[in-house]
Amino acid sequence: MSVDVEALFDAFRQFIGRSSMAPQEFGELFHQSMRAMVKFDYIVVFAYRGNERPIDIYSTFDVDEHVIFVSMYQAGPYLLDPFYHTARAPKPGVWRMRELAPDRFFSSEYYRTYYVQTGLAEEVGFFVPVEAGITIVLSLMRRGETGYFPAQELALLRKADPLVATLVRQYCSGLGHLFDAAVAKQGRGRRKVQLNAADTVWRDLNLTDREAAIIELVLQGHSSESIGLRLNITTGTVKVHRRNVYRKLGISSQTQLLSIYLKKLNEH
Template sequence: MSTDLEALFSAFDGTVGKVSMSDAEFGETFRRMMAALVRFDYVVVFAYRGKERPIDLFSTFDAEEHVVFVTLYQAGPYLLDPFYHTARERRQGVMRMRELAPDRFFSSEYYRTYYVQTGLAEEIGFFVNAEDDITIVLSLMRREETGPFPSGEFAILRKVEPLVASMVRHYWAGLASRFDAQLATHGKRRQRREQDGSLGASDAVWRDLNLTSREAAIVELVLQGHSSESIGLKLSISTGTVKVHRRNVYRKLGISSQTQLLSLYLKHFQ
């Protein structure tokens, strides 16, 4: 795809003299900028802060697609999303989903039961760190029939990333108050669970099911799509030890499959 300079300049012209924009206004400006540079099917923008439920800032989905990509995602699947974990790590730049995903992501229960519903061939995200531990992720998505982003288009996105990051920090500043308001509506119990910095991510999810911190860390990595070998490397334990912990967890929870494990995980956040 060749760059459409006229469309690009027109998108920039819409920002001239504007100190602020609504979510929809800036989201549409971003969409028009990207459409002048590369081909894609969808745009979605989420803001992440720590372990909290992400805030959807902008998307181009129709009503049915919005249910899968936004409503269902916010209900729990975001906790297993490689983009969510990358945002929590405060990494910045333009990154492909397939580069961030664990080694067994595309055969994981999360992928089979949720992600496959999106029908995506590829997703690329602009990861922009803002103030108050907030990371804003602007995703460009291509459906299976469209195919992955060519390397040339990905190179263009990397070149435009500094400009996008600067604009995002300006027009999507001050999101902390929106996260605070969201926490207030979800009740004190949910707030304590998400904000308790003394607990690891896995403990915060599984403590009500009486898993040890080691067991919780392992099953969360399993659900994210890590193999036993990958988990062993991340936690500095042997593959055999990982498998023993997995069997113990299944016995303790009275389950026999990763499908049941995922169901328990997501139910905990609803």
């Protein structure tokens, strides 16, 4: 795909001299500039802060697509998303989903149960830390029929990253109030519950900290070998803990494990 220089310059021209910009307008100009550079099917821009529910700033989904990509995602699956964990790190730059995903991600229950519903072939994100604890992720998505981003298009996006990051910090900072408002909406005194919901899910089920850490990694798509390396324990120890958890919970599959996880999250 050749770059539409005229459309690209027109988008950048509209940024010049602006001291502020509404999120929707910023999203539209970002959309216009990216469309001039590469081919994609969707854009979504999320803000992440800690393990709080991500806030959607801009997207190009229709009503039905919004349910899958935003509403369902915010209800709990985001906690198992490689983009969410990278945003929390944070790890600035332009990243493909498959560069960030655990070794068993594409065979994980999260992938089979939730991610496959998106119908995506690939997702590429600009990761931009904007202020203490908050990272903006601007995702470009290609459906299965569109295929992967070619190497030359990915290289072009990475060249554009410094400019995109500068624009995001200029026009998408000061988002803390949106997270605070979301917390307030949950009701007075609920902030601690919202912030720690993911951490308390397995404690509610009487799992030890080590068991909880292992099960979280299992659901994210890590193999026993990968978990062992991350936690500095043997693969055999990982498998023993996993069997113990399944026995405690009275389950025999990762499908049941994910179901319990999402159910408990919704209780918080």
